[in-house]
Every structure is written in structure tokens, then in C-alpha cells.
Amino acid sequence: MKKIDIVIPCYNESKCVELIYDALKELFSNELKTYDFGILFVDDGSQDDTLEHIVKLTNIENSNVRYISFARNFGKESAIYAGLENADGDYVALMDADLQHPPHLLIEMIHAIEDEGYDCATARRVKREKESRLRNFLSNSFYHVINWATGMRLAPGMTDYRLMKKQVADAIVSMREHERFIKGIYSWIGFSSKWVEYENVERADGDSKWNYKGLWNYAKTGIIAFAVTPLKAVIYFGFFVIGISFIYAIRLFIMAKMGIRLWQDTTTIILLLLFLGGVIILLLGVIGEYLARIYMEVKNRPIYIAKEKKLEIDNKKEK
CATH class of the missing domain: 3.90.550.10 (Spore Coat Polysaccharide Biosynthesis Protein SpsA; Chain A)
Structure with a gap:
């Protein structure tokens, strides 16, 4: 039985x-x-x-x-x-x-x-x-x-x-x-x-x-x-920000060569910095979650x- x-x-x-x-x-x-x-x-x-x-x-x-x-x-x-x-x-x-x-x-x-x-x-x-x-x-x-x-x-x-x-x-x-x-x-x-x-x-x-x-x-x-997708997302987002920054730098360079007055807006700059700062903190939090899990595992309790x-x-x- x-x-x-x-x-x-x-x-x-x-x-x-x-x-x-x-x-x-x-x-x-x-x-x-x-x-x-x-x-x-x-x-x-x-x-x-x-x-x-x-x-x-x-x-x-x-x-x-x-x-x-x-x-x-x-x-x-x-x-x-x-x-x-x-x-x-x-x-x-x-x-x-x-x-x-x-x-x-x-x-x-x-x-x-x-x-x-x-x-x-x-x-x-x-x-x-x-x-x-x-x-x-x-x-x-x-x-x-x-x-x-x-x-x-x-x-x-x-x-x-x-x-x-x-x-x-x-x-x-x-x-x-x-x-x-x-x-x-x-x-x-x-x-x-x-x-x-x-x-x-x-x-x-x-x-x-x-x-x-x-x-x-x-x-x-x-x-x-x-899943390691959240960690990969950090890399992809980094490349995305670099790409956007590169494109924007080229735009500013062309505008300067053409004698166009560059757009200066302190509020916009501050908002961009706050946004990127928040995203960076969020991504550090994601990495921190993985590190915390590793920390708990290596204790081997x-x-x-x-x-x-x-x-x-x-x-x-x-x-």
C-alpha cells in the first residue's frame, strides 16, 4: 500500500x-x-x-x-x-x-x-x-x-x-x-x-x-x-540616458554654430536634475535589494x- x-x-x-x-x-x-x-x-x-x-x-x-x-x-x-x-x-x-x-x-x-x-x-x-x-x-x-x-x-x-x-x-x-x-x-x-x-x-x-x-x-x-532583468534594466537605462545626452549635445553644438541663442531655463534644468537624481536613487535601490539578498544568503543561517x-x-x- x-x-x-x-x-x-x-x-x-x-x-x-x-x-x-x-x-x-x-x-x-x-x-x-x-x-x-x-x-x-x-x-x-x-x-x-x-x-x-x-x-x-x-x-x-x-x-x-x-x-x-x-x-x-x-x-x-x-x-x-x-x-x-x-x-x-x-x-x-x-x-x-x-x-x-x-x-x-x-x-x-x-x-x-x-x-x-x-x-x-x-x-x-x-x-x-x-x-x-x-x-x-x-x-x-x-x-x-x-x-x-x-x-x-x-x-x-x-x-x-x-x-x-x-x-x-x-x-x-x-x-x-x-x-x-x-x-x-x-x-x-x-x-x-x-x-x-x-x-x-x-x-x-x-x-x-x-x-x-x-x-x-x-x-x-x-x-x-x-530574475536578473531588473539589473539589466539599469544597464539599458544608462545607455538610454547616454544616447539622449549625446543627441542633445549635438543639437546644442549645431545651434551654437548657427549663432542661435541657446535656450536657458533654470526651472527645466532643475526638473531634469531632480528626475535623473530620483531615477539614480531608484536604480541604486534595485541594486541594494540584490545585495541585501546576497548578504542574507552568505550568512547561511x-x-x-x-x-x-x-x-x-x-x-x-x-x-
Whole structure:
């Protein structure tokens, strides 16, 4: 019997961990009863009693739940890494705890891998009706920009919800960069993948932990981690300014030879200097972002620090 390890990152999901456990248990007791499964919760430094609820699940009869609890909030990307690093099933699934990733999609994902020959299957949202137009627009724009900048093919609406062979999970774990952008890593490692489309589902409880600031930082990390286009843009802009300056110098030289009085406008000169100064500062900021990422990488700090973990299944009974 093949085993599926299900990695579930959690951050302040105390009301959801038992719901996702019950949903998965029901699924593997019926449609997927020919498969063994285990659940690996990764508590990303939750501030509520998420860990207590997870520990409670490990104490029930014939429990197949394991967990890792971080010393602080290291971020979802680090939680994904920790889960994949400690998964040991024939297949590894990655899904959120809030039930926005429908468990029943695992049926189609397994079919894609075992019957259609794919290495992994990825869930992709095709409708996001409950989200604002601004968020949808920004999300779609991000995918267009990062695809153009990196040459990757990230599909709008793609999620972290996927089922993969253990070989694919091991390939992801082998990439140990600290500034992680998991969607880019999925694309970079290769392997054949099938899109499994579904409509957006509301959270089982609570609100999304993502705000616009967090999404902006995530997008910035993705572009800087996989694209050198911003650095090339600095060079291209430099050549552009040099070209414009050269053309303008020739124009001034010709006007002087013809005895035409040169146009003198202090305001225009000041505006040009302010514009070029602002652009230079912006470009230095772009370079600074890359240098900051390099600085963080060369420190070679751990991707995460576990405060507590239980990675062995002892099948003890609740007392």
C-alpha cells in the first residue's frame, strides 16, 4: 500500500486543524482507502493555541499525525521546506489548513500521477469571485511580469496545493536558498506537472493572513530570486540616458554654430536634475535589494529553527 504524506503549514489556525484532519480522515476512509496516509503539521510560530490542538490530534487512537513547531514565525516558505524535508511517503501532498484547498482534489491528482504519468499535479484557481477586483488585477499582473522577467511559465491562479512524487519533494529540498519563492522553485526544478482546476473556496474559519504589504514583499522576493532583468534594466537605462545626452549635445553644438541663442531655463534644468537624481536613487535601490539578498544568503543561517517536534508515530491511545 502506497503512502501519501500530507504537509500542512499552520499559522494561527487553531480552529482549522481538527477540521482539516477530519476531512482528510474521511477521504482516506472512503475514496482513497487503498492508500495509507500521514499528516505532518508545521506550526509556523502560531500565537494562538494551534500547537495544543495539533498535539491533541497526536494523542488519539492510532494517530497518524506528526508535527514540527517553529521557535518563531519563519514564514510559510520555511514551513513548506520543513514539511517536505521530513516527509517520507511515496507521494507528498502540500495543502493549507483552512480548507481553501479542497481535499477531494487529491483523487484527481493521484489519477494524474499514477494513470497519466505526471510527476506532480498542481491545483489552480480559475475563479476568484470572492476577492476584490484590485487584488485579482494585481495578482494577474504579477504573473505576467514575473513570466516576462524570468522566462518561467507560472500560471495565474496557481496555488501551493499539489501532490508530488517523493523525488520531486527531494529536489525542492535540495534547493537551500533562504529567500525562498516556492512557486519559482516548482518551475525551476522541472518535472512534468498537470493543472487541476477548481473554483475558489472560502476559508473554513478566520481571515487570510495575507495583506497587500505581505503580497508585495512576496512578489518582490519572487522577482529578485529568479530574475536578473531588473539589473539589466539599469544597464539599458544608462545607455538610454547616454544616447539622449549625446543627441542633445549635438543639437546644442549645431545651434551654437548657427549663432542661435541657446535656450536657458533654470526651472527645466532643475526638473531634469531632480528626475535623473530620483531615477539614480531608484536604480541604486534595485541594486541594494540584490545585495541585501546576497548578504542574507552568505550568512547561511538555518532556514528554520524547531522548538518542538514529534516525527515518530507510536499509535498510542488517548487516555
